[in-house]
Amino acid sequence: MLIDTLLGDLPRSVFFQEHYLQQPLARPSTAAKLRELATWDTAERLIETPACDLLLVRDGKLWTGPRPASAREARALHAQGYSIVLRHADRHDAGLAELGRTLSAELQGTVNLQLYCTPAGHGSFGWHCDPEEVFIFQTLGAKSYLLRRNTLNPTPLHETLTDAPDVSRERTPVQECRLEAGDWLYIPGGYWHHVSAPEQESISISVGLMPPTPIDVLDFLRTQLLRSRAWQRRLPPLGHASPLSDAEKMEVYRSLFQELGGELKKMMEDPRQVLRFMATSASAGIRSSALGLGTPARRDEKD
Known part of the structure; x- marks a missing residue:
């Protein structure tokens, strides 16, 4: 090596x-x-x-x-x-x-x-x-x-x-x-x-x-969540015309966060997701140093 x-x-x-x-x-x-x-x-x-x-x-x-x-x-x-x-x-x-x-x-x-x-x-x-x-x-x-x-x-x-x-x-x-x-x-x-x-x-x-960082894990999971009906649904209205009181809005969203957190936990415990993330990260790393890539450099990059 x-x-x-x-x-x-x-x-x-x-x-x-x-x-x-x-x-x-x-x-x-x-x-x-x-x-x-x-x-x-x-x-x-x-x-x-x-x-x-x-x-x-x-x-x-x-x-x-x-x-x-x-x-x-x-x-x-x-x-x-x-x-x-x-x-x-x-x-x-x-x-x-x-x-x-x-x-x-x-x-x-x-x-x-x-x-x-x-x-x-x-x-x-x-x-x-x-x-x-x-x-x-x-x-x-x-x-x-x-x-x-x-x-x-x-x-x-x-x-x-x-x-x-x-x-x-x-x-x-x-x-x-x-x-x-x-x-x-x-x-x-x-x-x-x-x-x-x-x-x-x-x-x-x-x-x-x-x-890879935990932020990359979050970005990776987002691509999986886009295919989930539970994560595509619309959330209850929060505007001034909402029939819910502020206390009711808080309770509804607290319950939603708990439910979504549970689904996210199940996804992260699935070993297949771990393997997919590892494969995706390895592939991205290899591709990042390839002849002919035309992605512009970031202006803040230094040595």
Whole structure:
């Protein structure tokens, strides 16, 4: 398995017990075979692929000009301190797509893969957190990471990232990590991080893996409930013209909630539903890193 190669002499059981979904882990050299997946040749080819989403950012500020028309134009902006961010690059490169699918198959989750080309002496985004479990593979140069546990919103979702508090409110200690080419870093979802390439230009692959959450269970069950007559029926009127008093409305709806909750409980206890959910989640993860997918990137996606 790829994860075993990346972990090297660290047992997989230790990774899951002590790090995955819990705390960062950096491993030296074990990602050396992935270096060929992200080079300047790779980046320039993707830059000149119009369908590949490209973002330029310098020390936390986005480039507001037009998308570079060529790799030469992008490299000129890179020389001015702008990081080149190629988002969902796996949809336009077979090797990166295979990396995304492999991680999804081994750990399960939908994939958000990005390629970062960061100039020396600069960073891309400032302090931020991501909802995904993030795997960083350093393929060229070096990068420095500042990491901080998120105690304010430790398990954010994409929908709740706008609610993320300012990292300055944290009182957790800052951890430091440096990646050289061939190294990799795991950052748990929600962890604050700040990234820079202090001494030399850097290229890295960022793979965000979003595991299933209870919200996904709710979304999955909704598709099943749409076929239930009990869940399609109309509820008693609540308007001012209703013949029911407020106390009667409260009692009717309390009884309805209890009844619907019982039906939902039966559905969730059915092992067939569990198997369907597991199969649906696995399939969604594999499909999320596929060549030719045209889904636009979210504007709030970062590494």
